[in-house]
Amino acid sequence: MYIVPEREIAGLMTREAAFSAVEQVFAAMASGDAYNFPVIREAIGHEDALYGFKGGFDQAGLTLGLKAGGYWPNNLEKRGIINHQSTVFLFDPDTGKAKAMVGGNLLTALRTAAASSVSIKHLAREDAKVIGMIGAGHQATFQLRAALEQRSFEKVIGWNLHPEMLPNLAKVAAEAGLPFEAVELDGMTEADMIISITSSFDAILGAGQVSPGTHVACMGTDTKGKQEVDPQLLVKADVFTDEVAQSITIGEAQHAVGQGLIQESDVAQIGAVINGTHQGRTSDDQITLFDGTGVGLQDLAVAASVVDLAIEKGIAIEVDF
Numbered sequence: 001m002y003i004v005p006e007r008e009i010a011g012l013m014t015r016e017a018a019f020s021a022v023e024q025v026f027a028a029m030a031s032g033d034a035y036n037f038p039v040i041r042e043a044i045g046h047e048d049a050l051y052g053f054k055g056g057f058d059q060a061g062l063t064l065g066l067k068a069g070g071y072w073p074n075n076l077e078k079r080g081i082i083n084h085q086s087t088v089f090l091f092d093p094d095t096g097k098a099k100a101m102v103g104g105n106l107l108t109a110l111r112t113a114a115a116s117s118v119s120i121k122h123l124a125r126e127d128a129k130v131i132g133m134i135g136a137g138h139q140a141t142f143q144l145r146a147a148l149e150q151r152s153f154e155k156v157i158g159w160n161l162h163p164e165m166l167p168n169l170a171k172v173a174a175e176a177g178l179p180f181e182a183v184e185l186d187g188m189t190e191a192d193m194i195i196s197i198t199s200s201f202d203a204i205l206g207a208g209q210v211s212p213g214t215h216v217a218c219m220g221t222d223t224k225g226k227q228e229v230d231p232q233l234l235v236k237a238d239v240f241t242d243e244v245a246q247s248i249t250i251g252e253a254q255h256a257v258g259q260g261l262i263q264e265s266d267v268a269q270i271g272a273v274i275n276g277t278h279q280g281r282t283s284d285d286q287i288t289l290f291d292g293t294g295v296g297l298q299d300l301a302v303a304a305s306v307v308d309l310a311i312e313k314g315i316a317i318e319v320d321f
């Protein structure tokens with residue numbers, strides 16, 4: 001089997017490659033060529049960590065495997081390492097033999113940013129100019145960098161529970177030559193596109209703080225009990241997701257569905273929009289909301305392309321296993 005260590009990922013994977021791997025796998029999921037296994041995600045009662053497994057099989061790409069890992073909220077402060085930690089394992093679908101072990105930290109950030117970017121490409125208004133960020137942690141910078149490539153944005157606005165982290169967003173905006181403004185949540189009505197990427201367990205963004213025509217990508221809620229937006233926003237919006245089963249159980253839609261405000265059938269797969277079997281956005285006034293829960297197939301797709309590149313470049317470490 002091959003090992004591709006975390007330190008090699010930055011030199012191998014690009015935002016463009018992550019975007020196309022994720023767009024393809026979302027399309028394959030909607031056409032029934034690829035499916036995710038049920039997610040295991042547990043609060044392990046140690047270091048406040050959430051740990052779990054996300055796996056799946058892509059019959060079209062012949063990618064089988066899982067990502068193991070999660071979120072250790074004390075890592076950065078206590079140990080100076082990022083809070084998200086994960087590893088991807090790939091298996092040969094013909095034999096079941098282990099094929100590769102790949103560092104999953106940077107890949108997770110790239111594939112998560114690619115997911116919201118895919119949603120922006122397919123659901124945001126073409127003339128979107130102001131992007132609003134809720135969250136300013138590790139993933140937020142990746143989200144913003146990737147999102148800015150999707151439309152001709154002219155301004156970045158941001159809110160974070162911990163305002164001292166907002167310079168993280170200002171730095172990415174500056175790199176792109178754009179102004180950054182810290183706003184109160186009511187100020188989010190200026191945004192044409194909003195990304196939320198926090199570890200919140202309570203609604204942050206109110207339904208009245210989103211203007212008609214906005215596309216909202218809720219990217220932080222990936223566990224039962226987590227929440228970033230008022231469930232009434234999902235009533236007002238057309239709701240899309242990576243995987244409906246995850247959206248209604250561990251994603252943002254868990255709350256609106258649990259409270260009986262919307263039904264499972266109100267949540268559409270983004271892959272159907274990519275494949276052209278769902279019309280997606282139909283008017284400039286419509287609020288669209290992407291519930292990005294993060295699926296195992298995304299991880300497998302980006303990991304598989306990294307392994308191919310690492311073998312090609314002679315970087316992959318081959319071990320007898």
Ligand code: NAD
Pocket residue numbers: 071073083084108112134135136137138139140160161162165197198199200201202204219220221222292293294295
């Ligand atoms: P991080 O620790 O670097 O940043 C956390 C962010 O959440 C910061 O902006 C912080 O200020 C904010 N925050 C913390 N506690 C909060 C609270 N109680 N209320 C509101 N905001 C709060 O984490 P990160 O690596 O940037 O990850 C952010 C979130 O994204 C995590 O919850 C993680 O599980 C989730 N995530 C989702 C996916 C996906 O595919 N959907 C992938 C990776 C990470």
